[in-house]
Amino acid sequence: MLIAFATTGEERINAHFGLADSFAVYEVNPAGSEFKEMITLPKSEQEDDKVELRAEILKQCAVVYCTHIGGPAAARLVQSGIQPLKAPEGTPITQELQRLQTMLRDTPAPWLRKRLQEEMNNKEESCLCSFIKD
Secondary structure (H helix, E strand, C coil): CCEEECCCCCCEECCCCCCCCCEEEEEECCEEEEEEEEEEECCCCCCCCHHHHHHHHCCCCEEECCCCCCHHHHHHHHHCCCEEEEECCCCCCHHHHHHHHHHHHHHHHHHHHHHHHHHHHHHHHHHHHHHHHC
C-alpha cells in the first residue's frame, strides 16, 4: 500500500496539504516499509484547484499524512479514495510508518481494512489476467 507524507524534506511531516509542494511516498505492509519516490509538484503561477491537482498526483496512495487539511479538501480526498491523516508538525515519518505497520499487523481501522481488501482483490485480478494471457 502506498502512503504519502506532506514534507519539505524526506524525514518529517511538516506541511499543510494544500500548501505542500512535495510528498514522500512509501510502500508499506505489515512487515516493513520502503521509500519509493519523492513527488515534487510542478511550479505553476496559478493553480486553479490545488486539491484536485494533489489528489490526481497522489491517486495511487491509500493515505496521505499532513500537518493540516481543510474539511472540504479532506472530503474530496476521501471521495478520491485517499484517506487524509493529520500529524503534529515535525512528526518523524519513520514514527508514523511504524505506527501504521503495527496497525496493519494488529487491528486495522475499518477504512484501512476496506482498502487492504480492495488492494488484495486488485492483485488477484491482475494475477488472474496474467494467468489467462499465458
